[in-house]
Amino acid sequence: MGWLSSFVQNTLTKNSIATPSRLKESGILSMNSRNLNYISRYNPRRLLPLVDDKLTTKRMAEKAGVDVPKLIGVIEYQSDIRKLKSILEPLEQFVIKPAKGSGGKGILVITGRDGDRYVKASGESLSFNAISRDVSNILGGLYSLGGKSDVAVIESLIVADPIFKDYSFEGVPDIRVIVFRGFPVMAMMRLATRKSDGKANLHQGAVGVGLDIATGNSLRSVQHDLPVNTHPDTGHNFSTLKVPHWHKILCLSAACHEMTSLGYLGVDLVLDKNLGPLILELNARPGLAIQIANGQGIKPRLEMIESLRKHDLPIEERVAFSQQHFGVSIMQTPQKA
Amino acid sequence: MKGRFQLGLMVAVLIVAGLGLTLYKHFALGFPLLGKDISTVWSIEAWVSFKARGEAAQASLTLPDQQSDVRILDESFASPGYGINQTNDGGQRRAVWSTRKADGRQDLFYKVKLRLEPGISPSVNDQPEPFIAPVLPEPYQTAATSLLNQVTDRSADPVSFAGTMISQFNAKEPDQNANMLLGMVEEGVTLPDLLVNLLHMGNIPARIVRGLHLEDGRRRQPIVDMIEVYDGTQWQLFDPKTGKAGNPEAFFLWQRGAKSLLDVMGGVNSDVKFSIISQNVPTRELALTQATQDGAALIDFSIYSLPLEVQNAFKIILLIPIGVLTVLFMRIVVGLRTSGTFMPVLIAMAFLQTQLIPGLVIFISLVSIGLWIRSFLSQQNMLLVARLGAVIIVVILIMAAMSILSWKLGITQALTVTFFPMIILAWTIERMSILWEEEGPKDVFKEGGGSLLVATMSYLLMSNPIVEQLTFNFPELMLTLLGIVLLLGQYTGYRLLELKRFYPLVHSVNSVNSVNSDK
Numbered sequence: 001m002g003w004l005s006s007f008v009q010n011t012l013t014k015n016s017i018a019t020p021s022r023l024k025e026s027g028i029l030s031m032n033s034r035n036l037n038y039i040s041r042y043n044p045r046r047l048l049p050l051v052d053d054k055l056t057t058k059r060m061a062e063k064a065g066v067d068v069p070k071l072i073g074v075i076e077y078q079s080d081i082r083k084l085k086s087i088l089e090p091l092e093q094f095v096i097k098p099a100k101g102s103g104g105k106g107i108l109v110i111t112g113r114d115g116d117r118y119v120k121a122s123g124e125s126l127s128f129n130a131i132s133r134d135v136s137n138i139l140g141g142l143y144s145l146g147g148k149s150d151v152a153v154i155e156s157l158i159v160a161d162p163i164f165k166d167y168s169f170e171g172v173p174d175i176r177v178i179v180f181r182g183f184p185v186m187a188m189m190r191l192a193t194r195k196s197d198g199k200a201n202l203h204q205g206a207v208g209v210g211l212d213i214a215t216g217n218s219l220r221s222v223q224h225d226l227p228v229n230t231h232p233d234t235g236h237n238f239s240t241l242k243v244p245h246w247h248k249i250l251c252l253s254a255a256c257h258e259m260t261s262l263g264y265l266g267v268d269l270v271l272d273k274n275l276g277p278l279i280l281e282l283n284a285r286p287g288l289a290i291q292i293a294n295g296q297g298i299k300p301r302l303e304m305i306e307s308l309r310k311h312d313l314p315i316e317e318r319v320a321f322s323q324q325h326f327g328v329s330i331m332q333t334p335q336k337a
Numbered sequence: 338m339k340g341r342f343q344l345g346l347m348v349a350v351l352i353v354a355g356l357g358l359t360l361y362k363h364f365a366l367g368f369p370l371l372g373k374d375i376s377t378v379w380s381i382e383a384w385v386s387f388k389a390r391g392e393a394a395q396a397s398l399t400l401p402d403q404q405s406d407v408r409i410l411d412e413s414f415a416s417p418g419y420g421i422n423q424t425n426d427g428g429q430r431r432a433v434w435s436t437r438k439a440d441g442r443q444d445l446f447y448k449v450k451l452r453l454e455p456g457i458s459p460s461v462n463d464q465p466e467p468f469i470a471p472v473l474p475e476p477y478q479t480a481a482t483s484l485l486n487q488v489t490d491r492s493a494d495p496v497s498f499a500g501t502m503i504s505q506f507n508a509k510e511p512d513q514n515a516n517m518l519l520g521m522v523e524e525g526v527t528l529p530d531l532l533v534n535l536l537h538m539g540n541i542p543a544r545i546v547r548g549l550h551l552e553d554g555r556r557r558q559p560i561v562d563m564i565e566v567y568d569g570t571q572w573q574l575f576d577p578k579t580g581k582a583g584n585p586e587a588f589f590l591w592q593r594g595a596k597s598l599l600d601v602m603g604g605v606n607s608d609v610k611f612s613i614i615s616q617n618v619p620t621r622e623l624a625l626t627q628a629t630q631d632g633a634a635l636i637d638f639s640i641y642s643l644p645l646e647v648q649n650a651f652k653i654i655l656l657i658p659i660g661v662l663t664v665l666f667m668r669i670v671v672g673l674r675t676s677g678t679f680m681p682v683l684i685a686m687a688f689l690q691t692q693l694i695p696g697l698v699i700f701i702s703l704v705s706i707g708l709w710i711r712s713f714l715s716q717q718n719m720l721l722v723a724r725l726g727a728v729i730i731v732v733i734l735i736m737a738a739m740s741i742l743s744w745k746l747g748i749t750q751a752l753t754v755t756f757f758p759m760i761i762l763a764w765t766i767e768r769m770s771i772l773w774e775e776e777g778p779k780d781v782f783k784e785g786g787g788s789l790l791v792a793t794m795s796y797l798l799m800s801n802p803i804v805e806q807l808t809f810n811f812p813e814l815m816l817t818l819l820g821i822v823l824l825l826g827q828y829t830g831y832r833l834l835e836l837k838r839f840y841p842l843v844h845s846v847n848s849v850n851s852v853n854s855d856k
Contacts, residue, residue, distance in 0.1 A: 016837065016840040017840060018836045018837075018839055018843045020830060020831050023831055023836065026842070026843050028831075028842065030829065030830060030832065032669060032828050032830060032832065036826075036827070037829055105775055136719075136720060140720050140721025140722065142721050225841065227841055291842060292839065292842045296842075297842075
């Protein structure tokens with residue numbers, strides 16, 4: 001039996017396949033377990049529309065005093081598309097997104113004007129007709145789950161904090177914080193690449209950088225689930241990356257728990273040059289790639305919070321707890337070789 | 338935790354109930370578990386004919402009874418213009434055909450279907466009736482008495498008595514007494530009659546029985562007289578021609594007792610002929626007929642009680658859970674992405690009609706052409722619903738074009754294109770086209786390939802004869818499937834593809850750990 005198990009072990013290693021026991025040992029959360037033990041347990045269905053609709057989230061956040069990018073306009077019906085021209089006319093830069101879109105689908109980022117044409121983040125330019133077709137698609141429900149009719153939200157373009165200029169190829173880097181029962185548990189930064197078309201979407205080839213909850217320092221970076229050390233386009237080394245306003249970011253994220261009552265939440269933030277950290281959107285089904293970016297399984301942290309006696313602490317205390325217990329800086333030292 | 342326990346209990350109950358009912362149907366009702374079992378069913382036709390004399394006519398025929406080692410499955414009568422009655426005449430069933438007026442040649446039919454099933458015994462009271470020892474005319478009486486004395490000396494019990502006596506008559510050179518008695522046979526008394534009389538004189542209950550040797554393809558098979566001797570607990574069969582005891586193989590008893598086999602009133606030249614054929618029948622059908630006769634509630638209230646057409650529809654419908662299970666397994670345990678949750682099941686069902694390779698070719702070409710045309714549509718400024726409608730019409734046009742073209746080219750396989758669900762195809766094309774625009778062709782091939790892989794696997798399972806036979810014959814297994822699905826819904830382990838996805842993560846985590854432990 002011994003040779004058989006070693007043969008199996010070798011074959012698995014050769015094809016870079018991990019054994020379930022090894023993943024379990026490292027505390028890695030599986031998709032099935034996320035769905036069953038966390039999302040369906042802590043995110044009641046009736047609350048999901050709050051985050052599935054970005055317009056609702058935005059209005060809710062504004063009401064709760066949480067910082068969000070400025071809302072410029074909403075196109076609700078196909079007939080409203082006529083008004084689009086007058087809304088867009090005075091704007092140099094703006095973002096159009098479907099209120100119920102998921103995974104960054106259907107988001108149009110216009111960074112400038114070229115006469116009559118609108119210039120996308122990638123440099124490609126679009127006519128007004130192309131934009132109104134996109135808006136029409138959004139309203140038709142092309143990007144929403146189940147093809148339900150949707151509304152298009154136009155908001156101000158975020159002026160990215162120049163700190164990250166070297167780490168991102170166009171686009172605005174965003175920060176994803178997983179908030180479990182009000183405690184920030186894991187964070188990463190998502191940096192756009194040429195491959196991701198200026199979008200901070202890991203699935204499309206953006207780089208994910210794991211962030212130390214205690215400090216906001218970078219831990220490790222991955223692209224397409226595989227570790228990288230430097231940005232594929234700018235060549236900058238990620239190990240020097242440090243996110244400013246870290247404490248505020250954690251507090252803003254933690255506040256989203258009170259705002260939505262959702263227990264397992266992915267909070268997406270951006271750093272605006274002028275306004276500081278802003279909440280971009282909330283996600284009730286945050287992905288698992290954050291574990292790869294952090295080089296850590298998230299499960300032990302979730303279980304630690306579940307085992308707490310008292311959860312309804314003030315935001316400051318929750319953030320302090322997370323920073324104290326989930327910081328990695330201490331055991332980080334031996335890794336660099 | 339309480340909810341978890343309840344669910345666990347429910348899963349256990351469902352799985353056990355499904356398997357239990359299946360096993361019950363297999364063992365108690367005889368449904369074949371695997372493969373198409375074949376059983377031999379004998380079908381015997383008795384053809385009664387006589388010449389009517391232009392007045393009321395009545396014919397009565399002895400009918401066979403349940404007997405050991407034989408199961409009577411079905412019997413039917415065919416007799417145009419005759420009323421038919423079944424009577425019980427001293428423990429023996431008889432069919433009575435009667436009509437007010439009959440002229441010329443009359444033909445009446447009785448058909449019985451039966452199966453040899455060793456080990457089955459009917460629970461009928463079959464005690465011997467009291468009898469009086471007959472007295473034969475001299476000199477036979479004297480010969481009989483001395484023969485009986487001889488035989489009594491050489492035998493121990495009724496069975497050996499009968500055996501010894503019959504062998505006296507069958508000996509190459511019968512002794513003096515037997516020879517004398519054989520003279521009675523020459524005078525017109527049949528040998529079985531004589532033997533029964535002699536046995537009665539020896540105070541042994543005996544009777545004449547009539548039956549048929551079951552041989553396939555026999556027409557005008559004569560009915561054979563045999564002798565049954567009661568040994569105190571049961572009847573033993575003897576062949577009067579050989580003296581052999583025991584039931585010869587494949588012998589079907591038609592009548593017990595010496596009453597006439599056929600009586601006709603109002604007719605002459607009456608005759609009864611037997612023809613025998615054997616048929617091979619799937620055991621399932623047989624089990625069904627038997628279970629219906631036995632009144633098994635499981636069968637009475639089941640899909641089998643539906644009209645045949647509906648049953649055939651269910652044959653397909655009952656396969657869907659298999660496809661669903663495949664999809665669940667591939668998504669939950671393997672972690673494969675498919676376009677549309679249960680779209681692969683519908684594609685697999687289309688494959689059932691088209692066969693796999695033609696199905697794959699048709700599907701891929703339909704979707705490719707659809708995507709190509711859809712790319713024209715996406716350049717137009719259109720509302721989503723209208724565009725989807727347009728795609729549906731385009732899909733139908735492509736289907737029609739494919740059918741016509743392939744028909745002209747003589748490729749009849751492609752005609753099955755109509756089995757693909759149009760709406761699903763249109764949605765697939767729409768989704769694929771959006772995926773193409775947003776994520777690029779790589780994701781389209783990944784998702785499309787995943788869907789086709791799952792559809793192919795579902796097809797292979799659903800078209801497997803064993804699976805088909807199990808789902809249709811044992812719909813109870815659906816309970817088990819339901820249990821498994823509930824169980825899969827509780828699976829929180831890693832998906833197989835996650836083992837690969839998270840490999841780099843574990844690798845580095847472990848290296849950090851090993852460095853730490855080295856310190």
